[in-house]
Amino acid sequence: MGEYKRIGILTSGGDCAGLNAVIRAVVRCANGKYGWEVWGICRSTLGLMSSPPEAIKLEFDKVDHLLTMGGTVLGTTNKGNPFAFPMADGSLRDRSEDIIEGYHQLGLSALIGVGGDGSLAILRKLAQQGGINLVGIPKTIDNDVGSTERSIGFDTAVNIATEALDRLHFTAASHNRVMILEVMGRDAGHIALNAGIAGGANVILIPEIPYTIENVCRKIRNRQAMGKNFSIVIVSEAVCTAEGNPVKNMDRFGECRLGGIGQYLAEEISIASGAETRVTVLGHVQRGGLPSPLDRLLATAFGVAAVDLIAEEKYDRVVTWQNREIVSVPIAEAIGQYRAVDTNDTLVKTARGLGICLGD
Numbered sequence: 485m486g487e488y489k490r491i492g493i494l495t496s497g498g499d500c501a502g503l504n505a506v507i508r509a510v511v512r513c514a515n516g517k518y519g520w521e522v523w524g525i526c527r528s529t530l531g532l533m534s535s536p537p538e539a540i541k542l543e544f545d546k547v548d549h550l551l552t553m554g555g556t557v558l559g560t561t562n563k564g565n566p567f568a569f570p571m572a573d574g575s576l577r578d579r580s581e582d583i584i585e586g587y588h589q590l591g592l593s594a595l596i597g598v599g600g601d602g603s604l605a606i607l608r609k610l611a612q613q614g615g616i617n618l619v620g621i622p623k624t625i626d627n628d629v630g631s632t633e634r635s636i637g638f639d640t641a642v643n644i645a646t647e648a649l650d651r652l653h654f655t656a657a658s659h660n661r662v663m664i665l666e667v668m669g670r671d672a673g674h675i676a677l678n679a680g681i682a683g684g685a686n687v688i689l690i691p692e693i694p695y696t697i698e699n700v701c702r703k704i705r706n707r708q709a710m711g712k713n714f715s716i717v718i719v720s721e722a723v724c725t726a727e728g729n730p731v732k733n734m735d736r737f738g739e740c741r742l743g744g745i746g747q748y749l750a751e752e753i754s755i756a757s758g759a760e761t762r763v764t765v766l767g768h769v770q771r772g773g774l775p776s777p778l779d780r781l782l783a784t785a786f787g788v789a790a791v792d793l794i795a796e797e798k799y800d801r802v803v804t805w806q807n808r809e810i811v812s813v814p815i816a817e818a819i820g821q822y823r824a825v826d827t828n829d830t831l832v833k834t835a836r837g838l839g840i841c842l843g844d
Contacts, residue, residue: 489518489593491794492539494525494532495556496603500625500637501775502783504550504557506598509787511547518795523590527559529566529606532586533579539590551780554772566606584614593617594794596787600624600635601819604802608815611800619790620802620815623783625770628672630821631813632804636786639778641668641770642678645718648766649683652716660713662704662753662761666746668770669720673825675770676720681834687717687841689749692825693832695843697726700749701757703841708759715759719745726752743767785810 493510495503507524514520522542525531531538540546540558550557564570569579587595594617597607604620611618622629625641645667656663665685669675673690680688687703689695704715721742724730731744743765750761775783782805789803789810801812825832835842 488520489514489794490521490523490591491594491596491791492523492525492587492590492592493542493558493596494528494598495558495560495623496528496597496599496607497560497562497624498600498771499555499560500623500771501554501640501773502636502779503555503560503598503623504553505775505780505783506621506623506636506787507542507556507558508547508550509784510596510791511542512544513788513791515544518791520791523592524558525595528561528603529583529610530561530564531559532583533566533569534586535582537586537590551784552774554774562603566610580610580613583610584616587614587616594619594799596621596790596794598623598636600626601629601822604629604815605819608800608819617794617797617799618815619793619799620818621786621790622802622804622818625668625675626670626672627674628670628823629818630823631802631818632806632823634782634805636779636783637771637775638674639782640773640776641675642682643776644770644773645675645679645766646683648764648769649679649685649716649718652764653684656714656716660760662715662717662750662757662759664717664719664746664750664753664761664763666719666721666743666763666765668766668768669722670742671722671822671824673720673722676718677825677829677831677835680718680840681831681838683718684716685718685840686715687843688835689717689719689723689843690825691720691722691724692827693842693844695723695726697749697752697756699843700841701753704753704757704759717749717753719749721745 526538623636627638746763
């Protein structure tokens with residue numbers, strides 16, 4: 485079974501469905517195949533930053549029920565860059581050495597980091613600075629990590645958005661309304677595009693394709709002329725106004741967050757077309773709930789592959805899904821390219837072929 489190892493795993497960034505399935509797979513493979521110890525780091529890098537480090541030993545009986553659970557039992561964080569960490573007095577402090585010290589205090593041979601491009605970039609910087617043997621696993625509902633066709637959490641988010649569209653169709657038809665669904669996705673339109681096609685949307689608006697209100701309203705009027713007095717619009721949260729301005733809200737901590745494009749579109753469409761509009765903002769519902777079967781499979785395969793990389797002592801790499809198989813690539817390569825929607829993508833062509841309006 486090779487050299488005995490004690491490995492750690494943490495989940496970083498926003499939560500999504502499938503994280504617990506990864507944890508389960510890592511523990512089962514590391515314990516059963518290699519006879520290693522696995523320690524779960526609580527609250528991501530915050531757990532390593534604590535003194536003593538916050539970690540729990542993970543064994544078969546503690547993880548076997550995790551396959552279908554949403555969220556992450558280890559907890560996570562998407563705030564506070566450890567290289568400029570916000571302190572209680574308002575100052576910023578470099579806490580990177582505290583995190584590195586936590587890793588070594590636990591006596592870990594390697595660390596599996598489950599995160600998106602931002603989290604993986606931070607973890608890689610920590611690994612290079614502190615001699616941490618790091619293997620990455622991509623997760624994000626946005627599906628925007630480079631080098632991988634799919635990230636954990638994306639399929640579940642698409643399923644939830646698709647179900648929302650399915651439900652909105654009936655109430656839209658009942659009241660002759662234009663129903664607008666605003667979905668997450670950050671700067672990429674993958675969720676809106678996939679769910680829009682699967683859920684039968686009439687209009688799909690994504691950040692990668694410029695649009696005009698007139699083009700959207702033309703689609704609505706054409707449907708009205710055909711006797712179809714309702715329409716379904718799905719829009720990604722990062723879509724800008726027709727003038728090119730991002731729509732954001734500032735929270736009480738002074739952070740700007742995407743959100744509000746759905747309401748903007750509702751008002752503009754109502755004025756330009758006279759149609760009665762309603763908006764549904766799906767928000768964090770897309771992150772929660774049971775992981776889809778595909779996310780469970782992907783998470784499980786990624787977890788096993790990450791442990792195998794540690795056994796082969798192949799570090800500074802991330803597992804990816806390419807051409808129906810798992811391929812590991814350097815982390816720098818994966819995070820060095822942003823995976824937005826390609827305007828020549830097969831699904832873009834599919835949407836156009838179906839007569840779906842993309843706003844351009």
